[in-house]
Amino acid sequence: MTTEIASSAPAAPAGAAGPGRRPASAARRQRSEVGVLTTLGHLALLVWAILVIAPLLWTILASFKSNTEIFLGNPFALPGTFNFDSYARAWSEANVGRYFLNSVFVVTLSTTGTMLLGAMAAYVLARYPFPGNRVIYYLFVSGLAFPVFLALVPLFLVVNNLGLLNTYTGLILVYIAYSLPFTVFFLAAFFKTLPQSVAEAAMMDGASHSRLFFQVMMPMARPALVSIAIFNIIGQWNQYLLPVALMQGEGADRKWVLTQGIASISTSAGYQADWAALFAALTLSILPMILVYALFQRQIQSGLTAGAVK
Amino acid sequence: MRHGRYPFIIGFLAAPVAIYVTFVLGPYAQAFYLATTNWRGVSANPEFVGLENFTKLFSDDVFWKAIRHHGLLLLALPLLTIVLALFFAFMLNVGGGSRGGAMAGVRGSRFYRVVFFFPQVLAVVIVGVIFSRVYAPDDSGLLNGALATVGLDPVLFMADPDIALWSIIAVLVWQAVGFYVVLFSAGMSSVPKEIYEAATIDGAGRAAMFFRVTLPLLWDTLQVAWVYLGIAAFDAFAIVQVLSVDQGGPDGATTVLGMEIYRNAFSYSQFGYASAMGVALFFLTITFAALTLRVSKRDTIEL
Numbered sequence: 001m002t003t004e005i006a007s008s009a010p011a012a013p014a015g016a017a018g019p020g021r022r023p024a025s026a027a028r029r030q031r032s033e034v035g036v037l038t039t040l041g042h043l044a045l046l047v048w049a050i051l052v053i054a055p056l057l058w059t060i061l062a063s064f065k066s067n068t069e070i071f072l073g074n075p076f077a078l079p080g081t082f083n084f085d086s087y088a089r090a091w092s093e094a095n096v097g098r099y100f101l102n103s104v105f106v107v108t109l110s111t112t113g114t115m116l117l118g119a120m121a122a123y124v125l126a127r128y129p130f131p132g133n134r135v136i137y138y139l140f141v142s143g144l145a146f147p148v149f150l151a152l153v154p155l156f157l158v159v160n161n162l163g164l165l166n167t168y169t170g171l172i173l174v175y176i177a178y179s180l181p182f183t184v185f186f187l188a189a190f191f192k193t194l195p196q197s198v199a200e201a202a203m204m205d206g207a208s209h210s211r212l213f214f215q216v217m218m219p220m221a222r223p224a225l226v227s228i229a230i231f232n233i234i235g236q237w238n239q240y241l242l243p244v245a246l247m248q249g250e251g252a253d254r255k256w257v258l259t260q261g262i263a264s265i266s267t268s269a270g271y272q273a274d275w276a277a278l279f280a281a282l283t284l285s286i287l288p289m290i291l292v293y294a295l296f297q298r299q300i301q302s303g304l305t306a307g308a309v310k
Numbered sequence: 311m312r313h314g315r316y317p318f319i320i321g322f323l324a325a326p327v328a329i330y331v332t333f334v335l336g337p338y339a340q341a342f343y344l345a346t347t348n349w350r351g352v353s354a355n356p357e358f359v360g361l362e363n364f365t366k367l368f369s370d371d372v373f374w375k376a377i378r379h380h381g382l383l384l385l386a387l388p389l390l391t392i393v394l395a396l397f398f399a400f401m402l403n404v405g406g407g408s409r410g411g412a413m414a415g416v417r418g419s420r421f422y423r424v425v426f427f428f429p430q431v432l433a434v435v436i437v438g439v440i441f442s443r444v445y446a447p448d449d450s451g452l453l454n455g456a457l458a459t460v461g462l463d464p465v466l467f468m469a470d471p472d473i474a475l476w477s478i479i480a481v482l483v484w485q486a487v488g489f490y491v492v493l494f495s496a497g498m499s500s501v502p503k504e505i506y507e508a509a510t511i512d513g514a515g516r517a518a519m520f521f522r523v524t525l526p527l528l529w530d531t532l533q534v535a536w537v538y539l540g541i542a543a544f545d546a547f548a549i550v551q552v553l554s555v556d557q558g559g560p561d562g563a564t565t566v567l568g569m570e571i572y573r574n575a576f577s578y579s580q581f582g583y584a585s586a587m588g589v590a591l592f593f594l595t596i597t598f599a600a601l602t603l604r605v606s607k608r609d610t611i612e613l
Contacts, residue, residue: 038405038416041405041416042401042416042417044398044401045398045401045402045416045418048394048426048487049422049425049426051484052425052426052428052429052484053425053428054452055440055444055452056428056440059443070450074455074459076455076459117325117326117329118326120322120325120326121323121326124318124319124322124323125323128318128319130315136323136327139330139335143330143334145599146338147545147588147592149547149567149571149572149588150338150341150591150592151341152337152572152575152588153337153341153344153571153581153584153585153588154336154338154340154341154585155333155337157340157581158332158333158336158340159333173329173332173333174333177329177330177332178333180334181334184326208314208318210318210321210322213322238431238434238435238436239433240434240435241547241572245572245576248576259433259436263552266442266552275443278443279443282436282439282440285432286432286440289431289432289433290428293427293428293431294424297424297427300427300431301492
């Protein structure tokens with residue numbers, strides 16, 4: 001399931017090929033070709049790396065500038081003094097602190113819920129044959145194929161009818177629901193690979209079905225659970241369409257999540273013109289993600305690609 | 311072993327299935343029904359109007375504008391992203407030549423792989439807001455500031471209808487490339503190194519190696535990439551809402567179906583009409599995915 005398939009590739013037969021065996025002309029031709037192409041390639045890689053880093057770095061640097069520096073100064077200049085005023089303004093006056101904590105709260109609960117419910121469903125669907133098993137499995141997986149926009153209007157009405165519009169409960173339930181297809185799809189495939197003998201041994205020792213799940217199967221599935229949890233955290237933290245559609249109405253702005261809040265600051269910044277605070281708000285939303293990414297880089301990359309490379 | 315099996319199964323499935331049916335399957339099913347009504351949310355009961363919403367849709371200028379934009383996105387986004395990502399992935403995995411028999415990436419490939427992926431972990435909205443400043447129409451923007459230092463006039467990236475959509479496509483490509491570099495790298499590293507060795511012995515250069523060995527062996531991954539990016543091309547809502555002037559402007563020059571669905575539903579309360587757009591979007595997406603998988607079908611090369 002990981003992307004490191006290279007290590008499982010069969011080892012090359014010893015001495016089958018070495019640089020010395022190559023015909024001399026081909027080697028020479030290749031060497032000159034390598035020179036030009038590698039230089040161009042290196043250049044392209046470097047340019048793209050700069051293109052990726054520059055806007056992010058510029059955003060972070062601008063958050064320390066004053067409004068005058070941002071508007072009248074050279075956009076490439078370093079800030080005159082590194083002051084954190086803009087962060088204080090963004091955090092309290094522009095409510096970024098509130099939005100940030102709202103996001104943390106919602107994503108913590110919804111990811112936990114997604115993992116628990118997703119793992120339960122996936123486990124039963126993967127390891128317990130019963131009539132209707134396949135039907136339920138395909139119902140879950142079919143959710144991967146539908147565009148969320150199709151459901152948008154009825155979803156709004158359903159949530160509204162349940163009285164859950166503009167509530168954390170509603171948003172969390174919806175996050176869980178829309179994360180289930182991928183979670184179930186991925187975890188079901190993983191639970192299938194766990195050995196039956198362990199399950200039988202536990203049963204012989206008198207474990208109940210749910211005890212078997214929580215004390216034997218869940219710990220064994222840890223690597224897969226971690227990958228999918230990270231995937232869900234990133235996805236739900238970055239979600240925009242669902243909160244924008246569901247967190248509206250009286251006093252909704254107090255419950256906004258970070259993406260929503262920052263989009264709103266960005267549109268109103270044109271009038272208030274506190275650009276430094278906007279840049280600070282952006283930095284506050286970029287840095288945690290870059291940090292999480294730096295820490296879990298391998299799991300994130302393999303987790304995000306695992307669904308595609310099977 | 312049999313004891314308590316069914317209570318357990320039901321106990322474990324009840325909550326996930328209930329949540330899923332209520333918030334995902336139910337709404338999807340209802341969307342098709344709502345699309346045939348003129349419901350505006352105020353009256354108690356939606357009134358059935360048959361295909362009226364769809365006839366209105368097909369004579370709606372904005373709808374066709376959005377469709378044309380999806381067409382452009384559908385061509386440009388996958389093509390640019392895949393070409394760039396393939397080239398970078400090749401450099402990072404095979405570009406360094408053979409080292410001790412195994413193909414290696416160029417120097418610093420670990421660094422590039424990490425950096426290129428950065429934008430992928432950021433929310434599309436946040437990326438949109440960052441680029442609204444990067445694209446700022448005066449010298450305070452990163453790009454126009456750069457143009458000013460070499461003495462060029464500022465470009466109205468988002469306000470000029472001719473380039474606004476391209477500016478949005480550029481941001482989408484900027485964000486997507488890193489993911490596909492990683493995806494293609496995974497595919498490339500699963501190619502047995504004997505194949506590269508054999509090709510090297512036969513005197514294949516870098517280009518031949520790429521077009522004759524890497525590309526055919528990566529066909530399946532490319533197909534997946536094309537489908538993913540195509541679906542993303544039908545989905546460009548957040549970026550349009552945040553980055554474009556006037557949410558889809560100037561004058562509808564950057565609008566997409568998602569934007570129109572959102573606008574019709576939540577600004578004009580035209581729930582029936584918005585649902586009809588959702589149904590149209592659904593059929594477009596499904597048709598695209600089915601066509602791509604069918605057209606690009608090839609015999610998989612077994613390794």
